[in-house]
Amino acid sequence: MLGFRHAICGLQQMLRTERNFKVQVVIFIAVVICGFSFGISAQEWTILLLVSALVLSLEIINSAIEKLCDLYSTDYNEKIKIIKDISAGAVFITALFAVLIGVIIFYPYLKALF
Numbered sequence: 001m002l003g004f005r006h007a008i009c010g011l012q013q014m015l016r017t018e019r020n021f022k023v024q025v026v027i028f029i030a031v032v033i034c035g036f037s038f039g040i041s042a043q044e045w046t047i048l049l050l051v052s053a054l055v056l057s058l059e060i061i062n063s064a065i066e067k068l069c070d071l072y073s074t075d076y077n078e079k080i081k082i083i084k085d086i087s088a089g090a091v092f093i094t095a096l097f098a099v100l101i102g103v104i105i106f107y108p109y110l111k112a113l114f
């Protein structure tokens with residue numbers, strides 16, 4: 001149970017200090033509200049929850065990598081730049097695919113409204 005408490009502590013730290021993570025949590029809440037409002041299927045929920053978990057957890061890992069780099073050095077370092085850019089690239093790819101999945105799932109429901 002102690003590991004669980006440490007994990008909650010890490011999530012609180014992310015919410016307190018990481019703006020990108022806060023934005024992603026707000027988007028996730030909006031997606032959940034839309035999911036309930038449109039009455040999406042169990043299969044659609046599964047895909048949305050999976051991709052959301054992927055984006056949020058990759059953002060956390062990206063922040064951990066950034067903090068590790070800063071612990072090593074906060075001076076300009078070409079290798080740190082590459083490590084941080086690659087890590088940010090992973091978040092970008094999942095976020096991009098998450099947007100595509102969101103459009104694929106919600107577009108038919110939005111179209112039916114008009």
Ligand SMILES: Nc1ncnc2c1ncn2[C@@H]1O[C@H](COP(=O)(O)OP(=O)(O)OP(=O)(O)O)[C@@H](O)[C@H]1O
Pocket residue numbers: 020062066073074075076077078080081082084085088
């Ligand atoms: N020590 C460093 N040396 C060289 N480049 C750095 C260094 N620190 C940061 N950078 C560059 O700045 C970018 C942003 O890094 P930073 O640690 O500020 O992350 P951030 O502000 O949380 O941004 P994000 O999470 O949106 O990528 C990195 O992707 C990298 O290109």
